[in-house]
Amino acid sequence: MPLDQKPVPAQPSADSGPDSGPGVRPEGLGPAPEREPAEAASGAAPVAAGAEAWDIRQSGPWTHRDLAANGARFHIAELGSGPLVLLVHGWPEYWWAWRHQLTALAEAGYRAVALDLRGVGGSDRTPRGYDPGNLALDITGVIRSLGERRAHLVGHASGGTLAWVAAVMRPSVIQSLTVVSAAHPRDLRRALLTDRRQFAAFDHVLGFQRPWIPERRLVADDAALVGRYLTSWTGPNGLDETAVHAYRQAIRIPSTAHCSIEPYRWLMRSMARPDGIQFARRMKKPITAPTLHVQGAADPVLLSHTALGGGEYVAAPYRWRLLPGVGHFPHEEAPEEFTAELLDWVGRHKE
Numbered sequence: 001m002p003l004d005q006k007p008v009p010a011q012p013s014a015d016s017g018p019d020s021g022p023g024v025r026p027e028g029l030g031p032a033p034e035r036e037p038a039e040a041a042s043g044a045a046p047v048a049a050g051a052e053a054w055d056i057r058q059s060g061p062w063t064h065r066d067l068a069a070n071g072a073r074f075h076i077a078e079l080g081s082g083p084l085v086l087l088v089h090g091w092p093e094y095w096w097a098w099r100h101q102l103t104a105l106a107e108a109g110y111r112a113v114a115l116d117l118r119g120v121g122g123s124d125r126t127p128r129g130y131d132p133g134n135l136a137l138d139i140t141g142v143i144r145s146l147g148e149r150r151a152h153l154v155g156h157a158s159g160g161t162l163a164w165v166a167a168v169m170r171p172s173v174i175q176s177l178t179v180v181s182a183a184h185p186r187d188l189r190r191a192l193l194t195d196r197r198q199f200a201a202f203d204h205v206l207g208f209q210r211p212w213i214p215e216r217r218l219v220a221d222d223a224a225l226v227g228r229y230l231t232s233w234t235g236p237n238g239l240d241e242t243a244v245h246a247y248r249q250a251i252r253i254p255s256t257a258h259c260s261i262e263p264y265r266w267l268m269r270s271m272a273r274p275d276g277i278q279f280a281r282r283m284k285k286p287i288t289a290p291t292l293h294v295q296g297a298a299d300p301v302l303l304s305h306t307a308l309g310g311g312e313y314v315a316a317p318y319r320w321r322l323l324p325g326v327g328h329f330p331h332e333e334a335p336e337e338f339t340a341e342l343l344d345w346v347g348r349h350k351e
Helices: 039-040 049-053 094-105 132-145 156-170 185-194 198-199 203-207 213-233 241-251 255-267 274-282 334-347
Strands: 063-069 072-079 086-089 111-115 151-156 174-180 292-298 318-323
Touching: 049 086, 063 132, 063 213, 072 094, 072 132, 086 094, 086 132, 086 156, 094 111, 094 241, 094 334, 111 132, 132 151, 132 255, 151 156, 156 174, 156 185, 174 334, 185 198, 185 274, 203 213, 203 255, 213 241, 213 255, 241 255, 292 334, 318 334
Parallel strands: 086 111, 086 151, 151 174, 174 292, 292 318
Antiparallel strands: 063 072, 072 111
16 A cells, blocks of 8 residues: 655645545545445444545644554654654544644644554554554554654553553653553553442443444444543533544544454453463563653543552653543643643653
Protein backbone atom coordinates (compact mmCIF):
# COMPACT_ATOMS: atom_id res chain seq x y z
CA MET A 1 0.00 0.00 0.00
CA PRO A 2 1.55 3.34 -0.97
CA LEU A 3 2.38 5.61 1.92
CA ASP A 4 2.31 9.37 1.84
CA GLN A 5 5.38 10.37 3.79
CA LYS A 6 5.05 14.08 3.01
CA PRO A 7 2.96 16.50 5.05
CA VAL A 8 -0.62 16.79 3.83
CA PRO A 9 -2.15 20.19 4.71
CA ALA A 10 -5.46 20.07 6.53
CA GLN A 11 -8.24 20.19 3.98
CA PRO A 12 -10.12 23.50 3.82
CA SER A 13 -13.88 23.43 4.01
CA ALA A 14 -16.74 25.85 4.33
CA ASP A 15 -17.28 24.59 7.86
CA SER A 16 -14.35 23.18 9.82
CA GLY A 17 -16.64 21.87 12.53
CA PRO A 18 -17.99 18.37 12.98
CA ASP A 19 -20.15 18.46 9.86
CA SER A 20 -17.33 19.34 7.48
CA GLY A 21 -16.91 17.73 4.08
CA PRO A 22 -15.96 14.22 2.98
CA GLY A 23 -13.09 12.36 4.57
CA VAL A 24 -9.65 12.80 3.09
CA ARG A 25 -7.57 9.74 2.31
CA PRO A 26 -3.83 9.87 1.67
CA GLU A 27 -2.81 10.19 -1.93
CA GLY A 28 -2.66 6.84 -3.67
CA LEU A 29 -4.87 4.97 -1.21
CA GLY A 30 -8.05 5.34 -3.25
CA PRO A 31 -11.57 5.45 -1.84
CA ALA A 32 -12.32 4.01 1.57
CA PRO A 33 -13.77 0.51 1.39
CA GLU A 34 -17.34 0.10 2.50
CA ARG A 35 -16.40 -2.63 4.95
CA GLU A 36 -12.90 -3.55 5.96
CA PRO A 37 -11.71 -7.07 6.79
CA ALA A 38 -11.56 -6.58 10.55
CA GLU A 39 -15.20 -5.59 10.69
CA ALA A 40 -16.24 -8.38 8.38
CA ALA A 41 -14.47 -10.85 10.65
CA SER A 42 -16.08 -9.39 13.75
CA GLY A 43 -19.60 -9.60 12.41
CA ALA A 44 -20.15 -5.94 13.28
CA ALA A 45 -23.13 -4.22 11.78
CA PRO A 46 -22.49 -1.90 8.83
CA VAL A 47 -22.40 1.75 9.82
CA ALA A 48 -24.61 4.42 8.35
CA ALA A 49 -23.42 5.80 5.04
CA GLY A 50 -22.87 9.24 6.55
CA ALA A 51 -20.13 7.95 8.82
CA GLU A 52 -17.91 7.15 5.84
CA ALA A 53 -17.94 10.84 4.90
CA TRP A 54 -16.68 11.97 8.32
CA ASP A 55 -13.49 14.00 7.94
CA ILE A 56 -11.05 12.62 10.49
CA ARG A 57 -8.47 15.20 9.35
CA GLN A 58 -10.16 18.22 10.82
CA SER A 59 -8.87 21.59 9.72
CA GLY A 60 -6.72 23.70 11.99
CA PRO A 61 -3.24 25.15 12.34
CA TRP A 62 -1.80 21.65 12.39
CA THR A 63 -0.62 19.53 9.47
CA HIS A 64 -1.84 16.01 8.75
CA ARG A 65 0.29 13.21 7.37
CA ASP A 66 0.77 9.46 7.42
CA LEU A 67 3.86 7.46 8.30
CA ALA A 68 4.90 3.84 8.60
CA ALA A 69 5.85 2.17 11.88
CA ASN A 70 5.81 -1.38 13.27
CA GLY A 71 4.27 -2.83 10.12
CA ALA A 72 1.31 -0.45 9.85
CA ARG A 73 0.35 3.04 8.66
CA PHE A 74 -0.40 5.73 11.23
CA HIS A 75 -2.08 9.10 10.90
CA ILE A 76 -0.70 12.03 12.88
CA ALA A 77 -1.47 15.72 13.29
CA GLU A 78 1.55 17.88 14.06
CA LEU A 79 2.28 21.49 14.86
CA GLY A 80 5.36 23.46 15.85
CA SER A 81 9.05 22.70 16.04
CA GLY A 82 11.43 21.82 18.83
CA PRO A 83 11.60 18.86 21.25
CA LEU A 84 9.00 16.23 20.36
CA VAL A 85 5.91 15.79 22.52
CA LEU A 86 3.85 12.78 21.36
CA LEU A 87 0.20 12.76 22.47
CA VAL A 88 -1.70 9.46 22.59
CA HIS A 89 -5.50 9.42 22.97
CA GLY A 90 -7.73 7.06 24.93
CA TRP A 91 -11.09 5.46 24.18
CA PRO A 92 -13.39 6.51 22.50
CA GLU A 93 -11.37 9.48 21.28
CA TYR A 94 -8.87 10.00 18.46
CA TRP A 95 -6.09 12.55 17.77
CA TRP A 96 -8.49 15.53 17.95
CA ALA A 97 -8.75 15.06 21.73
CA TRP A 98 -5.42 16.94 21.98
CA ARG A 99 -6.43 20.02 19.94
CA HIS A 100 -5.95 22.33 22.95
CA GLN A 101 -2.52 20.92 23.78
CA LEU A 102 -1.29 20.88 20.17
CA THR A 103 -1.54 24.66 19.88
CA ALA A 104 -0.29 25.38 23.40
CA LEU A 105 2.76 23.12 23.04
CA ALA A 106 3.65 24.58 19.64
CA GLU A 107 3.43 28.12 21.02
CA ALA A 108 5.75 27.07 23.87
CA GLY A 109 8.42 25.86 21.44
CA TYR A 110 7.69 22.16 21.07
CA ARG A 111 7.00 19.86 18.15
CA ALA A 112 3.56 18.60 19.16
CA VAL A 113 2.30 15.43 17.47
CA ALA A 114 -1.08 13.78 18.14
CA LEU A 115 -1.28 10.15 17.07
CA ASP A 116 -4.20 8.00 15.99
CA LEU A 117 -3.66 4.59 17.54
CA ARG A 118 -3.85 1.41 15.46
CA GLY A 119 -7.48 0.73 14.55
CA VAL A 120 -8.70 4.29 15.19
CA GLY A 121 -9.10 7.55 13.30
CA GLY A 122 -6.97 7.70 10.19
CA SER A 123 -4.61 4.84 11.09
CA ASP A 124 -4.65 1.28 9.74
CA ARG A 125 -7.23 -1.17 11.01
CA THR A 126 -5.28 -4.39 11.10
CA PRO A 127 -6.82 -7.79 11.94
CA ARG A 128 -4.33 -8.39 14.78
CA GLY A 129 -1.82 -6.54 16.94
CA TYR A 130 -3.95 -5.06 19.75
CA ASP A 131 -2.07 -6.45 22.74
CA PRO A 132 -0.33 -3.77 24.87
CA GLY A 133 3.18 -4.85 23.90
CA ASN A 134 2.57 -4.41 20.18
CA LEU A 135 0.61 -1.17 20.63
CA ALA A 136 3.46 0.26 22.72
CA LEU A 137 5.88 -0.64 19.92
CA ASP A 138 3.58 1.26 17.55
CA ILE A 139 4.15 4.36 19.69
CA THR A 140 7.92 4.05 19.94
CA GLY A 141 8.05 3.17 16.24
CA VAL A 142 6.21 6.38 15.40
CA ILE A 143 8.78 8.34 17.41
CA ARG A 144 11.55 6.80 15.31
CA SER A 145 9.61 7.38 12.07
CA LEU A 146 9.33 11.05 13.00
CA GLY A 147 13.12 11.15 12.90
CA GLU A 148 13.52 11.58 16.65
CA ARG A 149 15.61 9.60 19.12
CA ARG A 150 13.53 10.56 22.16
CA ALA A 151 10.18 12.13 22.99
CA HIS A 152 8.09 13.43 25.84
CA LEU A 153 5.24 10.91 25.84
CA VAL A 154 1.72 11.88 26.97
CA GLY A 155 -1.06 9.28 27.16
CA HIS A 156 -4.69 9.36 28.26
CA ALA A 157 -6.70 6.37 29.57
CA SER A 158 -5.90 3.37 27.33
CA GLY A 159 -3.23 5.57 25.72
CA GLY A 160 -1.89 6.22 29.21
CA THR A 161 -1.66 2.48 29.83
CA LEU A 162 0.38 2.17 26.64
CA ALA A 163 2.59 5.05 27.79
CA TRP A 164 3.44 3.07 30.93
CA VAL A 165 4.24 0.04 28.78
CA ALA A 166 6.35 2.00 26.28
CA ALA A 167 8.41 3.45 29.12
CA VAL A 168 9.18 -0.10 30.32
CA MET A 169 9.84 -1.64 26.90
CA ARG A 170 11.85 1.21 25.31
CA PRO A 171 13.17 3.36 28.17
CA SER A 172 15.84 5.04 26.04
CA VAL A 173 13.16 6.54 23.77
CA ILE A 174 11.07 8.18 26.52
CA GLN A 175 12.44 11.49 27.77
CA SER A 176 9.54 12.17 30.13
CA LEU A 177 6.21 10.53 30.78
CA THR A 178 2.81 12.11 31.43
CA VAL A 179 0.04 9.65 32.26
CA VAL A 180 -3.56 10.87 32.42
CA SER A 181 -6.50 8.88 33.87
CA ALA A 182 -4.56 5.61 33.73
CA ALA A 183 -3.31 3.38 36.53
CA HIS A 184 -0.07 1.49 36.18
CA PRO A 185 -0.97 -1.84 34.49
CA ARG A 186 -0.09 -3.86 37.59
CA ASP A 187 -2.27 -1.63 39.79
CA LEU A 188 -5.15 -1.90 37.33
CA ARG A 189 -4.83 -5.68 37.15
CA ARG A 190 -4.80 -5.93 40.94
CA ALA A 191 -7.83 -3.65 41.26
CA LEU A 192 -9.87 -5.60 38.72
CA LEU A 193 -9.14 -8.82 40.60
CA THR A 194 -9.72 -7.54 44.15
CA ASP A 195 -11.67 -4.25 44.17
CA ARG A 196 -15.42 -4.53 43.61
CA ARG A 197 -15.80 -0.78 43.10
CA GLN A 198 -13.24 -0.63 40.31
CA PHE A 199 -14.61 -3.80 38.76
CA ALA A 200 -18.08 -2.24 38.68
CA ALA A 201 -16.69 1.00 37.22
CA PHE A 202 -15.37 -1.07 34.31
CA ASP A 203 -18.80 -2.43 33.44
CA HIS A 204 -18.47 -1.14 29.86
CA VAL A 205 -15.24 -3.15 29.49
CA LEU A 206 -17.02 -6.25 30.73
CA GLY A 207 -19.70 -5.62 28.11
CA PHE A 208 -17.03 -5.52 25.40
CA GLN A 209 -16.14 -9.17 25.99
CA ARG A 210 -19.06 -10.57 24.04
CA PRO A 211 -18.55 -11.23 20.33
CA TRP A 212 -20.25 -9.05 17.70
CA ILE A 213 -22.87 -7.47 19.94
CA PRO A 214 -20.72 -4.65 21.42
CA GLU A 215 -19.74 -3.41 17.95
CA ARG A 216 -23.39 -3.27 16.91
CA ARG A 217 -24.41 -1.41 20.06
CA LEU A 218 -21.62 1.15 19.75
CA VAL A 219 -22.58 2.25 16.23
CA ALA A 220 -26.37 1.97 16.63
CA ASP A 221 -28.52 5.12 16.58
CA ASP A 222 -25.72 7.38 15.43
CA ALA A 223 -23.43 5.99 18.18
CA ALA A 224 -25.81 7.16 20.90
CA LEU A 225 -24.21 4.82 23.47
CA VAL A 226 -20.81 6.45 22.94
CA GLY A 227 -22.43 9.82 23.55
CA ARG A 228 -23.90 8.56 26.82
CA TYR A 229 -20.52 7.22 27.92
CA LEU A 230 -18.83 10.54 27.18
CA THR A 231 -21.35 12.66 29.05
CA SER A 232 -21.55 10.33 32.06
CA TRP A 233 -17.77 10.05 32.46
CA THR A 234 -17.13 13.78 32.90
CA GLY A 235 -17.21 16.12 35.86
CA PRO A 236 -19.30 19.31 36.13
CA ASN A 237 -17.56 20.98 33.17
CA GLY A 238 -18.45 18.16 30.79
CA LEU A 239 -17.50 17.98 27.12
CA ASP A 240 -18.86 20.44 24.59
CA GLU A 241 -21.39 19.22 22.03
CA THR A 242 -18.92 19.54 19.17
CA ALA A 243 -16.51 17.11 20.85
CA VAL A 244 -19.22 14.57 21.66
CA HIS A 245 -20.47 14.73 18.07
CA ALA A 246 -16.94 14.25 16.71
CA TYR A 247 -16.27 11.11 18.78
CA ARG A 248 -19.67 9.65 17.94
CA GLN A 249 -18.98 10.07 14.24
CA ALA A 250 -15.43 8.72 14.48
CA ILE A 251 -16.52 5.46 16.13
CA ARG A 252 -18.91 4.85 13.21
CA ILE A 253 -16.12 4.73 10.63
CA PRO A 254 -16.04 1.10 9.40
CA SER A 255 -14.06 -1.29 11.62
CA THR A 256 -13.34 1.32 14.30
CA ALA A 257 -15.81 -0.02 16.85
CA HIS A 258 -14.30 -3.49 16.55
CA CYS A 259 -10.62 -2.50 16.50
CA SER A 260 -10.89 0.09 19.27
CA ILE A 261 -12.24 -2.39 21.84
CA GLU A 262 -9.87 -5.24 20.99
CA PRO A 263 -7.28 -4.00 23.58
CA TYR A 264 -9.99 -4.24 26.28
CA ARG A 265 -10.79 -7.76 25.20
CA TRP A 266 -7.12 -8.66 25.55
CA LEU A 267 -7.04 -7.01 29.00
CA MET A 268 -9.81 -9.13 30.46
CA ARG A 269 -9.25 -12.39 28.60
CA SER A 270 -5.52 -12.48 29.32
CA MET A 271 -5.92 -12.26 33.11
CA ALA A 272 -5.34 -15.99 33.63
CA ARG A 273 -3.49 -16.75 30.39
CA PRO A 274 0.29 -17.16 30.22
CA ASP A 275 0.69 -14.06 28.03
CA GLY A 276 -1.20 -11.90 30.52
CA ILE A 277 0.74 -13.22 33.49
CA GLN A 278 4.04 -12.76 31.66
CA PHE A 279 3.05 -9.18 30.75
CA ALA A 280 2.25 -8.37 34.39
CA ARG A 281 5.65 -9.72 35.47
CA ARG A 282 7.41 -7.70 32.81
CA MET A 283 5.73 -4.53 34.08
CA LYS A 284 7.55 -4.89 37.41
CA LYS A 285 10.56 -3.28 35.75
CA PRO A 286 11.15 0.22 37.15
CA ILE A 287 10.39 3.18 34.91
CA THR A 288 13.37 5.50 34.51
CA ALA A 289 11.56 8.42 32.85
CA PRO A 290 10.41 11.36 35.01
CA THR A 291 6.67 10.82 35.38
CA LEU A 292 3.74 13.19 35.83
CA HIS A 293 0.59 11.31 36.87
CA VAL A 294 -2.65 13.28 36.43
CA GLN A 295 -6.00 12.03 37.69
CA GLY A 296 -9.47 13.57 37.85
CA ALA A 297 -10.91 13.30 41.35
CA ALA A 298 -14.41 12.83 39.88
CA ASP A 299 -13.39 10.15 37.37
CA PRO A 300 -16.07 7.42 37.49
CA VAL A 301 -14.17 5.05 35.16
CA LEU A 302 -10.67 4.87 36.63
CA LEU A 303 -11.13 5.48 40.34
CA SER A 304 -8.54 7.73 41.94
CA HIS A 305 -7.55 5.17 44.58
CA THR A 306 -6.80 2.70 41.76
CA ALA A 307 -4.50 5.19 40.03
CA LEU A 308 -2.82 6.26 43.26
CA GLY A 309 0.43 4.43 43.85
CA GLY A 310 1.92 4.49 40.37
CA GLY A 311 5.02 6.11 41.83
CA GLU A 312 5.93 2.73 43.31
CA TYR A 313 7.09 1.70 39.83
CA VAL A 314 8.99 4.91 38.96
CA ALA A 315 12.71 5.13 39.73
CA ALA A 316 12.82 8.79 38.70
CA PRO A 317 11.13 12.07 39.69
CA TYR A 318 7.39 11.44 40.10
CA ARG A 319 4.55 13.91 40.57
CA TRP A 320 0.96 12.99 41.43
CA ARG A 321 -1.71 15.57 40.55
CA LEU A 322 -5.34 15.05 41.55
CA LEU A 323 -7.66 17.58 39.89
CA PRO A 324 -10.80 18.34 41.94
CA GLY A 325 -14.12 18.27 40.11
CA VAL A 326 -12.59 16.77 36.96
CA GLY A 327 -13.76 13.51 35.43
CA HIS A 328 -12.19 11.07 32.98
CA PHE A 329 -10.99 13.67 30.44
CA PRO A 330 -8.80 16.27 32.22
CA HIS A 331 -7.21 17.46 28.95
CA GLU A 332 -10.68 18.43 27.65
CA GLU A 333 -12.61 19.23 30.81
CA ALA A 334 -9.93 21.51 32.27
CA PRO A 335 -7.62 22.20 29.30
CA GLU A 336 -5.93 25.28 30.74
CA GLU A 337 -5.14 23.69 34.10
CA PHE A 338 -4.00 20.43 32.53
CA THR A 339 -1.88 22.15 29.87
CA ALA A 340 -0.17 24.30 32.49
CA GLU A 341 0.81 21.14 34.40
CA LEU A 342 2.04 19.48 31.21
CA LEU A 343 4.11 22.47 30.06
CA ASP A 344 5.70 22.80 33.47
CA TRP A 345 6.60 19.11 33.54
CA VAL A 346 8.13 18.84 30.06
CA GLY A 347 9.88 22.15 30.63
CA ARG A 348 11.60 20.73 33.71
CA HIS A 349 12.84 17.69 31.76
CA LYS A 350 13.95 19.10 28.41
CA GLU A 351 17.50 17.84 28.83
